[in-house]
Amino acid sequence: MMKYAKASMETIAGIEIFPLISLGIFFAFFLAVGWYVLRADKRHFRKMSEMPIDANETTHS
Amino acid sequence: MQMERFRYDNAIVRNFIVASILWGTVGFLVGLWVALELIFPQLNFELPFLTFGRLRALHTNAVIFAFVGNAMFGGIYYSLQRLLKARMASDLLSAIHFWGWQLIIVAAAITLPMGITSSKEYAELEWPIDIAIALVWVAFGVNMISTIIKRRERHLYVAIWFYIATFVTVAVLHIFNSLELPVSLFKSYSVYAGVQDALVQWWYGHNAVAFFLTTPILGLMYYFLPKAANRPVYSYRLSIIHFWALIFLYIWAGPHHLLYSALPDWAQSLGTVFSVMLIAPSWGGMINGLLTLRGAWDKVRESVVLKFFVVSVTAYGMSTFEGPMLSLKNINAIAHFTDWIPAHVHIGTLGWNGFLIFGMIYWLMPKIYRTSLFSDKMANAHFWIGTLGILFWALPMYVAGFTQSLMWKDFNPDGTLAYGNFLETVTQLIPMYALRALGGTLYIVGMVLLIINVVRTVRSGELLREEEAEAPALERAYAGHKGEHWHRWIERKPLQMTFWSLVVILIGGIIEIVPTILIKSNIPTIASVKPYTALELEGRDIYIREGCNACHSQMVRPFRSEVVRYDPVHQQYSMAGEYVYDHPHLWGSKRTGPDLHREGGKYPHSWHYNHMWDPTSMSPGSLMPRYTWLYSANGRDASLNTSLTEKKLKAMVQLGVPYTEEYIANWEEELNMQAKSIADELNKDPNIKVQPREEIVALIAYLQRLGTDIKKEPALALNQP
Numbered sequence: 001m002m003k004y005a006k007a008s009m010e011t012i013a014g015i016e017i018f019p020l021i022s023l024g025i026f027f028a029f030f031l032a033v034g035w036y037v038l039r040a041d042k043r044h045f046r047k048m049s050e051m052p053i054d055a056n057e058t059t060h061s
Numbered sequence: 062m063q064m065e066r067f068r069y070d071n072a073i074v075r076n077f078i079v080a081s082i083l084w085g086t087v088g089f090l091v092g093l094w095v096a097l098e099l100i101f102p103q104l105n106f107e108l109p110f111l112t113f114g115r116l117r118a119l120h121t122n123a124v125i126f127a128f129v130g131n132a133m134f135g136g137i138y139y140s141l142q143r144l145l146k147a148r149m150a151s152d153l154l155s156a157i158h159f160w161g162w163q164l165i166i167v168a169a170a171i172t173l174p175m176g177i178t179s180s181k182e183y184a185e186l187e188w189p190i191d192i193a194i195a196l197v198w199v200a201f202g203v204n205m206i207s208t209i210i211k212r213r214e215r216h217l218y219v220a221i222w223f224y225i226a227t228f229v230t231v232a233v234l235h236i237f238n239s240l241e242l243p244v245s246l247f248k249s250y251s252v253y254a255g256v257q258d259a260l261v262q263w264w265y266g267h268n269a270v271a272f273f274l275t276t277p278i279l280g281l282m283y284y285f286l287p288k289a290a291n292r293p294v295y296s297y298r299l300s301i302i303h304f305w306a307l308i309f310l311y312i313w314a315g316p317h318h319l320l321y322s323a324l325p326d327w328a329q330s331l332g333t334v335f336s337v338m339l340i341a342p343s344w345g346g347m348i349n350g351l352l353t354l355r356g357a358w359d360k361v362r363e364s365v366v367l368k369f370f371v372v373s374v375t376a377y378g379m380s381t382f383e384g385p386m387l388s389l390k391n392i393n394a395i396a397h398f399t400d401w402i403p404a405h406v407h408i409g410t411l412g413w414n415g416f417l418i419f420g421m422i423y424w425l426m427p428k429i430y431r432t433s434l435f436s437d438k439m440a441n442a443h444f445w446i447g448t449l450g451i452l453f454w455a456l457p458m459y460v461a462g463f464t465q466s467l468m469w470k471d472f473n474p475d476g477t478l479a480y481g482n483f484l485e486t487v488t489q490l491i492p493m494y495a496l497r498a499l500g501g502t503l504y505i506v507g508m509v510l511l512i513i514n515v516v517r518t519v520r521s522g523e524l525l526r527e528e529e530a531e532a533p534a535l536e537r538a539y540a541g542h543k544g545e546h547w548h549r550w551i552e553r554k555p556l557q558m559t560f561w562s563l564v565v566i567l568i569g570g571i572i573e574i575v576p577t578i579l580i581k582s583n584i585p586t587i588a589s590v591k592p593y594t595a596l597e598l599e600g601r602d603i604y605i606r607e608g609c610n611a612c613h614s615q616m617v618r619p620f621r622s623e624v625v626r627y628d629p630v631h632q633q634y635s636m637a638g639e640y641v642y643d644h645p646h647l648w649g650s651k652r653t654g655p656d657l658h659r660e661g662g663k664y665p666h667s668w669h670y671n672h673m674w675d676p677t678s679m680s681p682g683s684l685m686p687r688y689t690w691l692y693s694a695n696g697r698d699a700s701l702n703t704s705l706t707e708k709k710l711k712a713m714v715q716l717g718v719p720y721t722e723e724y725i726a727n728w729e730e731e732l733n734m735q736a737k738s739i740a741d742e743l744n745k746d747p748n749i750k751v752q753p754r755e756e757i758v759a760l761i762a763y764l765q766r767l768g769t770d771i772k773k774e775p776a777l778a779l780n781q782p
Contacts, residue, residue, distance in 0.1 A: 029309070030306065033301065045298060046297075047216075048216060048218060048219070049287075049293035049294050049297040051216075052140070052144065052220070052283075052287045052288050053291065
């Protein structure tokens with residue numbers, strides 16, 4: 001398996017294209033996350049962001 | 062709703078914090094010591110275990126893994142329990158994690174000064190310790206993920222995502238970078254060679270910065286900053302983008318450590334592009350942190366904790382701006398190998414990591430000891446002295462970096478180097494090194510204030526080992542609601558989160574590394590490059606043991622200023638094919654001394670013999686340490702240990718180095734012959750009396766071999782930049 005992969009990869013012309021493909025993957029993913037973040041419910045985010053503050057804790061000083 | 066009662070484990074938090082303070086102090090002191098050694102090389106007292114090359118590794122390991130590591134675990138154990146409304150899943154795993162980690166640190170503190178090292182930066186520990194690290198790391202991960210699974214809070218706050226990504230990525234990095242073939246309990250060879258080894262190393266090295274010194278600290282920032290300011294983070298949206306963008310981009314940026322090296326061009330470009338893109342999420346994170354305090358700057362004036370956080374987050378912004386700048390080829394050409402890099406690193410460690418940790422400690426220790434901080438004034442003094450310390454550390458180093466780089470590249474009108482003697486570019490920097498040591502001293506004074514303050518605080522209170530808490534149980538059968546968004550689904554599912562983080566970082570790693578390892582054309586073979594002889598191999602292992610690579614690079618970059626300096630005759634820069642038998646690579650990352658890749662044949666043996674005994678005898682004013690323990694003199698026995706030589710040769714064969722069976726059968730004869738010829742040559746000098754089997758002879762054999770193969774290759778002799 002490894003041998004096969006190796007043999008074929010050695011001969012792939014312009015393997016440099018690989019990074020470009022993954023850049024594309026990224027881009028798509030970011031659009032998706034950005035889309036989600038912009039559209040998502042504000043109340044949900046507010047609740048999430050208050051988690052460190054209201055964590056039930058014995059307060060003292 | 063049914064309330065469940067449970068208890069938070071504060072003792073484990075306390076343990077980690079105390080360990081961080083203790084080891085941190087040790088790590089800082091070792092750092093100061095090595096800084097002083099660059100001004101006063103005599104400070105190694107001719108003792109191997111006090112020498113720069115060995116102690117430098119101890120310093121970096123101590124501050125990264127012991128100081129920051131312990132503090133981050135303490136902070137994670139504190140925040141994780143509260144964010145999940147659950148006690149850590151297993152007290153036993155917590156204990157294994159804590160004590161295992163401390164044992165590893167002790168093992169490092171013993172083996173590194175002994176010269177037991179793999180030589181790979183920030184991964185110097187030998188293979189048995191590597192295995193222990195993997196096991197303890199898994200204990201930490203299992204404990205964390207089990208806690209997440211039995212949580213009482215449905216959604217995972219963003220800090221926890223950062224913790225998960227940290228766990229997953231460090232595990233992957235550590236395993237792949239540490240693949241090595243053991244020769245004995247204390248010696249192994251990297252399975253990768255040369256360029257590939259360098260790429261894997263810096264893929265690891267860079268991401269150790271990203272996922273050990275950044276993502277967990279960001280998690281802590283997202284918890285402790287809002288906590289101390291008592292207001293939510295500025296934008297939770299931004300934090301989501303910050304998270305995904307950061308872990309996506311970071312994993313690709315490693316090759317920026319290898320610009321202008323023998324690494325294939327496309328991999329270098331990849332490193333640059335992704336590094337520049339990294340500015341966006343990093344600054345997003347910094348802005349998010351700072352804006353959390355918008356309209357509350359009066360609080361910052363009053364709270365020393367917030368002051369520490371503000372400087373910390375600002376330092377994060379500075380170093381994440383500087384990092385991408387350093388990845389630009391033209392800036393990298395100037396900065397690489399100079400003191401600019403330590404300056405950059407220390408803004409990150411002293412400022413970003415250190416100050417966040419100090420702020421956290423000042424906030425957290427009084428909390429779990431149910432008291433208030435002993436002295437706000439003292440903490441404020443710490444803040445100011447520490448800030449001054451950072452400035453005194455970094456600013457002179459920027460000056461030193463620029464100065465040295467300009468001197469390296471300065472030509473006379475007639476085309477000769479203005480500073481042909483490398484040493485001139487070193488002695489110039491010594492005043493800067495002195496200021497840096499002052500900066501380090503100030504930083505340590507601040508640490509002493511912290512220790513006093515913490516001890517007094519602890520004495521005035523009592524540790525609340527088990528903190529009572531209550532929360533409703535999670536309904537198990539929660540099915541999500543209709544039309545629920547996919548991202549919220551991931552947020553609820555820790556295992557999915559872990560899985561996707563893994564996928565994200567693996568894509569980057571695989572696309573970057575696999576082609577470099579598999580594609581033959583990436584590393585054109587050079588017929589005249591041959592494996593090291595047995596004696597040279599032993600000499601190379603001495604070079605590794607002594608950590609010469611902490612000061613010397615072995616990578617002549619394709620600049621006129623470098624080929625003229627390092628290879629005046631052939632003017633040939635370093636080629637990928639020259640390193641194919643280098644397990645591990647020894648490119649180095651800092652030129653405190655000159656590059657050695659073309660050292661062979663530059664001087665007679667006797668020059669090296671005298672220079673290694675006392676560098677100032679050959680190079681007056683040199684700050685290179687003396688290596689008198691490589692000589693059988695003054696009652697010391699420095700016989701070359703060849704008990705492992707055969708095993709080493711066989712290990713190399715397993716790794717693909719073409720030693721013939723015949724060579725391996727006759728290695729001892731060959732070694733003796735080469736050693737004798739070097740010793741005979743040396744003994745012609747009336748002031749020298751050396752035995753063939755002394756360690757210094759093996760080291761000289763190695764130094765004299767460096768770069769000589771390529772000079773035998775006629776076709777390449779004209780290859781000028």
